[in-house]
Amino acid sequence: MFEFWLANGNLPFAGAGVLLIGLMILQFSGLTDFAPDLDSDMDGGVDAAGVANGLLSFLGLGRLPLMIWLALFLLLFMLIGFVGQQIIQGATGALLAPWLSGPLAALAGVPATAILARPLGRIMPKDETTAVSIDSLVGRFAVLGAGTAKPGSPARAKVLDVHGHPHFVMVEPDNDGQQFNSGEKLLLVRRDGDLFKAISQGGQHLPRLEG
Structure with a gap:
């Protein structure tokens, strides 16, 4: 099993697993409080801001905090990659090269993350403030x-x-x-x-x- 996870074709997904563990450690340590805020105003003009906001909305970045979105993407990228490589190995007897398996898993992982970000954004607690002007x-x-x-x-x-x-x-x-x-x-x-x-x-x- 470990040989499969650490095979050359699966290195992008093993690396994603390591990054995911690192993000979890940062999240629990509180260091992610210094992460950039994607909800901040954009100064690139009305048209540029509209395009950027539309892209962020499509990706689901406006529905989840950046670190949560990134952790979700890494998890799905890893799962899609390992499962896909296992299916390909069972069918062909070999794994795809990492330069091919990585981009393919990323192409599948981005829309999957965007789809899951919507229901997760609705159930996640929101930061609220009672401060008034x-x-x-x-x-x-x-x-x-x-x-x-x-x-x-x-x-x-x-x-x-x-x-x-x-x-x-x-x-x-x-x-x-x-x-x-x-x-x-x-x-x-x-x-x-x-x-x-x-x-x-x-x-x-x-x-x-x-x-």
């Missing part, structure tokens, strides 16, 4: 804490982001002559640097249209 707090309701907020004299208010996480921001009225009292519910209408401008949820503080 501070600008996303505009348009959300906040509750003023202790103290009084006046123009030029802001007070601290608590606002929940889209994930329900609390943020504490400094707030002052958006309109002159208004003030907000402790516990008042406010609508954040815009941001001015680190300061948020707000209007009260209460009708007495809403801007009025003159008719």
